[in-house]
Amino acid sequence: MAYKVFTAGSLATASDVNTYLMKQSVIVFADAAARNAALTSPTEGMLTYQESSDHLTVYNGSAWIPFDTTWTTYTPTLAGVTLGSGSTLSAAYAVIGKTVIVQFYFALGATTAITGDVSFSLPINHASSNRSASVGTCVVTDASPATRYPGTVLLSGTPGYAFIRVGNASGTYLTQVACSSSVPIAVWAVGDSISTTIIYQGV
Secondary structure (H helix, E strand, O other): OOOOOOOOOOOOHHHHHHHHHOOOOEEEEEOOOHHHOOOOOOOOEEEEEEOOOOEEEEEEOOEEEOOOOOOOOOOOOEEEEEOOOOOEEEEEHHHHHHOOEEEEEEEOOOOOEEEEEEEEEEEOOOHHHHOEEEEEEEEEEEEEOOEEEEEEEEEEOOEEEEEEEEEEEEOOOOOEEEEEEEOOOOOOOOEEEEEEEEEEEOO
């Protein structure tokens, strides 16, 4: 479909309206369900707006993907952690095309325990090209005494999880190691936390 410029007095046929006018404009719907019901055979490049979420989406030829930046909360699955009671877990993500941004925060409660290699699930699987890649930095905070340990976030070999790594200065060069019940905090306690913002390529 080429782009068409209408001039004064030109005839607008049904085909012109259905292609040029409709597909070169932003179509407004109440929500995604209404959009999907009306556009059963969308054309690549179509742009729609959902009133319920104030959200723009574009059709990429196979799916509707976000065209603007909106933050969505989600509840990640944790590994290497026993949540217990009183813990704080918050996460949110934004998608721009295939770029995914995730903010993650976790603070220990009264009966929370770090049991091993800490990881959290991603809201959108990462692309295979991102496997084992470093996608951001993290901070592990010991609430008392107030100490911050810098680290790195790595994506797993299998899409879907991100792993926390912290610095180890015991050797000649700084290395990255997994968290454990005693790393980097000797005794994890209430208020200790892990926070990060990561950016990666989604599928």
